[in-house]
Every structure is written in structure tokens, then in C-alpha cells.
Amino acid sequence: MNRELKSHIPEGAIAEKWDNHKFNIRLVNPANKRKYNIIVVGTGLAGASAAASFAELGYNVKAFTFHDSPRRAHSIAAQGGINAAKNYQNDGDSIFRLFYDTVKGGDYRSREANVYRLAQVSVSIIDQCVAQGVPFAREYGGLLDNRSFGGALVSRTFYAKGQTGQQLLLGAYSALSRQVATGKVKMYPRTEMLDVVLIDGKARGIITRNLITGAVEAHDAHAVVLATGGYSNVFYLSTNAMACNATAAWRAHRHGAYFANPCFTQIHPTCIPVSGDHQSKLTLMSESLRNDGRVWVPRNPADKNKKPSEIAEKDRFYYLEEKYPTFGNLVPRDVASRNAKYVCDEGLGVGKTGKAVYLDFSDAIKREGRKYVEDKYGNLFDMYQRITDDNPYETPMRIYPAPHYTMGGLWVDYNLMTTIEGLYAIGEANFSDHGANRLGASALMQGLADGYFVIPYTIGNYLAAEPYKVEDTSHPAFSEAIDRVKERMNRLINIKGNTVPDDFHRKLGRIMWDHCGMSRTGDGLKQAREQVRQLREEFWKDVKVVGTADGLNTELEKASRIADFLELGELMIVDALDREESCGGHFREEHQTPEGEALRNDEDFAYVAAWEYQGENKDFILHKEDLAFENVKLTQRSYK
Amino acid sequence: MNWFTRVLTSSIGRKVLMALTGLFLSLFLVVHLIGNLQLLAGDEGAAFNAYAAFMTTTPIVKVASYLLYATFLLHIVQSILLTMHNRSARPVGYRSAGSSQGVSSTSRNMGILGTIILVFLIIHLRNFWYEMHWGEITTDAAGNKDLYKVVSEAFAQWWYVALYIVSMVGVGFHLWHGFASSFQTLGLNHAKYTPFIKSLGYGFAILIPLGFALIPIIMFVQSGN
């Protein structure tokens, strides 16, 4: 299968592309919308907002989530905020600046047209959410409050304490619930998508497993939208929720959806460090903490076991402030993370494991008072104290970077359609907007932009040309797919090996973190690829899945997801190996400036790497989508 | 379903009925106590008997008393219905039941307290109210039924006094939660006024039952038994 990468970027000046496109795309007559069925997989920010918006337009929607309720999606855990180019603060923000910051923040590996559209619709998102009753933070005068976030010099981030993701998700969930009540959306909770069904090259449905009964079922539709999130859990330890997985995206990939920039993963700088082998996941502390917290380590390795209060000011190494005087503690995430790694690698790290740096609020408390800090970060401080048993009002927090977000994902065109016709990917599941590094408070923005304001338009362009009646689940493609899924489940159960799924996941995570994590080398990656292949082979020989396939079986769920991570992990390594440059979250040690900053190679690598699947244990084929930068000047990112 | 029935049979509607009837009964307690205090007037019951006669013969008071009976009945019936409903909401209980911080045991045991009060009420009605209405009671000097005599005879018995005191403790605990709770149920909760209502409720829950309990104690002591 060879699909040409047609990005379908509209003609015209950057500021006019989206408007032109909206005018030029085909529309579905309002009365005919009810003749089309859309499947939405995943009901986080992107999925819930898309499903609700589709239903409002009149389409029939089937929405799937493996959670018991859409309200549990991991979008809920986003803390800091959501960006929008409202310029309410009169500090020089604009759509163009948000666009510019995002492209630059992404280290010039994103598609200009998509990012500009994102910045354009960002303003409508805030309006929409406020209208839904989302209780954003406000000033005493009753108007919306903003804060600044890493990688930006303006205050454009809207927030609801440290629970912005929760409030936005509950907004989208309420819109979705309203449509469930009208019957326009049929909700399938605790149902996991395990395959996509293609008929004549077009996505016509999915195969799901009911997680309670184990029943494998087919669902047909005119189009399928994947809003299934990212794949940070390939690292085993990440800030993602336990159930976050890449299965839906990977199943689509195996059927011909190209996977773009898989090596672009974001390591978030402010997470609570690992405390022991028992650790099941890592907890993120909002990046907004860097607004008032100062990052430091002892200058002298001998001081690292001293209490922080015993270390004199002159013996503290405020490495971000010293290296980057302009942005200081507010440098983008990739820069902050990498520098934390450097100082720890130099033996300056603190804490029992030596893998942590201090995030210190004593200056802010002195300057603004404890009340100020409490009001702004109270719930984060409480959370930190609960987990670590340390009081951050009195002693600095200890933080360390952790895998957090994946910029890579299914390749999509301007319409958010993958290389499979009728199959769309939105939110974190696609690759389109963040390039090689995502700026803080942009994930919520992108998820909702895709769901509320982009795909409701662009899907019409596809559906308008589709017949009302298409193949339904009686088509043999569905029964064949059901058989494949059942066979795979039985295969997993019947290996009856000696190693539990989590062991494989931990091992995979270790390999990925060591070799395809914060910094990567050619040799390390080559080695890692072999290790992953071996591990995969071992998995299919030796995994031990207790229980049966015909009922609730969390071990089986895990095993099935890990099997896909074991394939995706290899592709991430392949991509990282192929990209002989450093950019954003992808840092190849061979490619750095003398000061140790990421060294891009725009000449050879200003492209999106879209990978095609060939078959199990076969090499992936690289397709390149060249990135043209007409509105942003490519520069060496500097936050000094 | 008719909207009125629908509202009154909803979980909140039932609670509102509990609250309204509860508050009305609290008001009745005040009136009843004021009346009872005349037992201590030291006039061999003349004032009390006159009051009792007034309360049983005046038409407007009669109407009010029927309202009171209805209120009692509604309060009791609703409580039974609610308890059954609430029991069915948790068919399988916990093995390890803990008490949550700040949750008073009175609030958890309103049904039991109410049952104690109900038992008392039946005895109390039988001994005084029934006697007053249909019993063979001698008359006092003023020609009123001598209820005072009936009461003072009852309160000369230590076990009756003890029963009375225990029951008043029950009433106190019932009010301890019930008084402020009824305001909460009616939606009357305000940062400024709720603390006041709560204090008022606690005061009410102590003073009213105390007043009721003091009467038999004093009369018992006076009886010289």
C-alpha cells in the first residue's frame, strides 16, 4: 500500500487559509446529516467535544470509551491551563504571536497552516467553555484571569486553579451528556476498540471488546474518528493514567494509517521523582509552579545530602536563571528537562536517588506572602505533601522530568484525516500541531480546537461525497475482523508462559527511557531496537495472562496493550535513529551546539516523518512531508 | 403523577415534610412547656387545670390540636417511609463501618431516637391525654377536671419520673440534630446565619427538654416520696 502524503493545505495567505477552506469544503444538507453515522473512539477532551459537536449538527454518533464514564479520561489530569490569543491582558498577544510561539516552541517541526488555525480557533474555545459554565479563575472585577506559561512572554493562559483539564473535560462531558440524553449519541462505556475495519480502502467501522463481558462486537459507520490520546505509557513510568495506551492508533497504523514523528515525546520537567521500584506511575506538578518557584541544585556535590536550608545562597546553582537570563525558570519544557538531567548527570542531583532538583518557593513566599502562594498553588502543594510527606511551604520541592506527552501520532492532513480515507485522528492522537515540542497549556487548546471547531467542519467535506447507505456489519470484512481480534485474545491467553505482562512493560519502559528518552545516541538506539525486538519475541512466547477472555480480565487488557507498545516502541526508535538532528524533545547527543543546546538540521530534516507499516517484524517505510515555513523565520531557538 | 404528589414524594419533598412537621412540633414543645410550667405554680393545680380545660374545650385550640395530631402522624409516617427507602438504598452493608469525622451520632440515629420518643409519647398520651379526654377524673374547686392530680400522682412514682427523664434526653438528642437540620433541608444555609441557627438549635435542644424534665423532678421531690 503506498499512499501519497497529501496535506491538503488550502491556498492563500496564512491568515485566510482556514476561512477559505471552510468556504470551499463541501457541506452536508442539515436534513441529510441524520443519514450519516460517525464513530468516535475515546471521549476525552477531543473525543467528547467532537462527539457532542457532531450530534449538535445532526449526525448520529456512537462514542466509545474504555472508562466507565467519559469523565474519567486523562484530559482530566491536566493542571495548568489552556492558551488562547485573547489578549485580554493587553500585553501584546495576538493570533499571530500564539502561532509564532507555538511553531518556535515546537522547534519548527510542525505544519504552519495547522498551527495558525489552532491559534485562530483558540479564542472561540474560551468563549465556548465559559458558556458551558466552566469556572475559570477570575479577577475581582469579574473578568477572566490569565497567567504566563513556559515558552511565552505574554499572559495568555486561562486556568481553573490547578484543575483546568478537569473543568474543561467536565464541560465537554456535559455537552456530550446532553447529546446522549437526546439519543443522538449512543455511549459505549467500558468498551475498548481493538481493530478498525476497512472496506475498499475506507474506514467503515471498528471492532470492540466489551471489557465487562468480554464480548467482541462490530460497529459500522460512515467515518471513524480516533481521539485516543498519546503513547507516553510506552515508557511504563509516565504521568499518563494507567490505562492510557496506543492500541487504537496502532491498530489503525497496521491497516495503513501512517504514524508521524513517533520519536517526538515530551519529557515534562516538573514531576515528583521516583521513590522506589513499586512505583506505578509518576505524578506531574503543574508547570505553572515555575512562575514562582526557582529551580536549583547545590553547586558543590558534597552539599547534596545537606538540608536545603543549610545550603548558603552562594552555594546554590540556579542553573536555568544563570544559563537563560531572559526566560530563566520559564524556558520551554524540553530545555528545562534536559538541563535537569545534565545537572543530575554531573552528580549535583538531590534526594535519595540523586535524580531530583529543587523547586524552591521561599522567595515567592517572602516576597508575596504565604497566602499568595497558597491561593495559586494550594492544591498542588497539598498533593505534593501527600505523596512525599514533605511540606513544600517549608522545604523546597524535589522534582525530576518524566514522560508526559507525545507530539507524534497518526499522520493527518489539514482536515485531520489519516492516510486511511474516512479515518480521522484528533487531539493527542494525531501529530499535527506541536512539532517536536509542545508548549505548556497547548494540549487542552489543541484537543478542544480539533473537537469543537475543526473536525465538525472537515468531516462534512468527506461525508458529503459518501452514499447514505454503506456496507454494514453484515459485510464479511467485519466478521473477519472479529475473528482476528478473538484469535489474538485467545492467543494471548493460551501462551500460558511464566512472565506477567507488567514485567514486559517495565522492561520495555526501561529500554525506552534509557535509550529513547531525554537524550539519545545512534549506538544506544541501535542497541535498543534489538532489545525491543527480542523482548517482543519473548513476550509472545512467555507472557502469562491469568483468567479468561470471556469476562472482565484486566491482565488480558494489559497484555493486549503492551503487545502494541512493543511494536510502537520499535518504531519510535527507528524514527529517532533516522532523525539525525536534535530538535525539541528529540535530542541526539551527536547533534548539539557547543553550549549543549539542540542543533537542528533544517536542510535535511525539515520534514514530517510519516511511517508506513509493512507487517510484523518488517521494516517500516519512511514517507516525508516537507515542511514549508513561509511565515516564521527558522532560527536557532534561544531562550537566553 | 400529579406535580404536587410528585414533589412531595420525591426524596427532597419527603425531607421537607419532615423538616416542616419537625419545626411545627418544636413550636408545639414550646407551647406545651409553657403550659406545663403552671404545674409548678404552687396553687394546687388551679391554673394548670384551667389551662387544660381551655386547651381541650376551645374550638380554635381544638382545630389546632387536630393539626397537631396530623403533624405527629405525618412526621412519623414519613420517617418510616424514609427509613424504608433509605434501607433499600443499601441492601448489602459494610463489614467495617467507621464514623466520619464531624458526624454526630445523633444525626445517624434519628430513627432510634424517634422510636424512643414514640414509645414515650404513647405512654404519655395514655396517662394524661386519654385520661383528660375520656378518663374518670375528679374535678377541682373551680369545676375543672383535676388533671393536676393525675399528673402529681404519676410524678410521685420514681420509675415514671425516670422514664420521663430518659425520654427527655431522647427528645434533646433528637432536637440536637433535628432543629438545625430542618433549616438545612429547607435550603436555609448561609455563611452568616447558619452558625446562629445551629447554636439556637443546640440551646433549644438543651433548654426545652430540661424544662420538661425539671417539672417531674421537682414534683417528685415535693411529693416527699
Next chain:
Amino acid sequence: MAEETRKYTLEIWRQKNANDKGGFKTYPIDDVSPDMSFLEMIDLLNDRLARTGEEPVTFDHDCREGICGACSMYINGHPHGPHQGVTTCQLHMRSFPNNAKIVVEPWRAQAFPVVKDLMVDRAAFDRIIQAGGYVSVNTGSARDANETPISKEIADEAFNAAACIGCGACVAACKNASAMLFVAAKVSQLAILPQGQAERKARAEKMVAQMDAEGFGACTNTGACSAECPKEIGQEHIARLNREFLGASLSSKNVGDFKLIKQ
């Protein structure tokens, strides 16, 4: 990393499926680090069970940051364990003394049937939200976000109500298995915001009707729900729900029955 490890005796409710009778099973567990979260301790148990071929204990959990509301264990007499303002995933083993006996049960309520072991079905909450827990505003029809100022006080109060994570601890804690705090949180949030005014009356009426139909008990103002709520949502919201419901019932023009959301 703390050097010491601890031992516990776990008594965990095991139930194969909704139709199974179920019962407690005792599991001794050792090598527990005090830094582990409660769920990581269960992970450890499950890991050991899986290795010996016994089916692991099924429980709901996901974000492990105290925000998704999935985790739901009734531990030693308290939903989410002994501490205030904490979900099970943020409860740490340092809170349990060495050699303690720990009883773990699922949420118990007619409206929350057990699915398996410690996992219950909380779809009733979704249906209550579907009945009216939203502002009817189609995508794209919103006005500028700053057009309606909302005082900080109101915004903060709405946020405090909106912080509900839908875990169901309120139901689990209530002796009547009442869902009033959950319903109150949503009704309250939308009742005080200007955006919620248009549907204010119908919302209170419909959500209460759905709540009753789901088989939750009635509120008796014990306050256990707020005491155990991991987001510490207060009783004043229940008072507001009472007020909203009463006001709406007496003044709205809804004379008929409400259409309930079916299972």
C-alpha cells in the same frame, strides 16, 4: 526510599461478577514500603497473585493523581481510607501501622451494583448528569467570554462545587446511600453562574427526579458525605440544591412527569 518494610493482613471483598454472592478473602502481604500508595500495595498483591496463577483483585483506578475519580475503595470503614480530602490513589501506606488489619470493600449502594471484586458500576451518576447537568449551548454559539463579568467570589464558589470528581464516596459514606452531594455539586455550580440561569429550574427538577429513580437514599443531613468527600465539597451545596428544588417545584410550569434516562 525508606528502608523499613511493613506487613499487613488484608481482608478483601472478592466477587466474580454481578450475580456472584461474593465474600471476604484474607491475604497476608509483606514487603510493603511505607512510600507506596494504597493502590501500589494492591498492585503488589495482584502481581503476586498473577504470578501464582490466581486472578488479581479487580478495582477501578486510572489517573492515580486524585482527579479522575475512578478509584473507589472502602477501607477500614471509610471511603478512600482514613484521611480527609484524599482519594484512595493518594493514600499512602505510611498511614497504616505495621501489622495492621485492613478491610477493603467496594462502595455499597443499590444504585452502584458490584461489577467484580471492588469495582462497581457508577453509570447512575452519568445518567443524572444526562438528565440536566449541563448548559445547553451548541458549539459556536457562545458570546465573548468576558462579556458577562462574574464576581470572583461566585466563580470561586462555582469552582468549589465543580471540583467534584464523581467518585461516589459521598454515596459510599452516607448511611442512606444518598447521592445528594454529587447532585448538589452540579446543580449548585450551574445555579450560581449566570450561564446556568436559563435552565435553572428544569435542571434541579430533572436531576432530582433522575437521582430518585436510580434508587439512591434520601439525605438526612448527617454530613458524612462532605466529611469523606476527597474534594471536601460542603453541605451548603446540599442546602442550595434543596432550595433550588423547592423553588423550582413550586414555581416552574412543569406539571407532568419528567422523562427519565433509561439504563
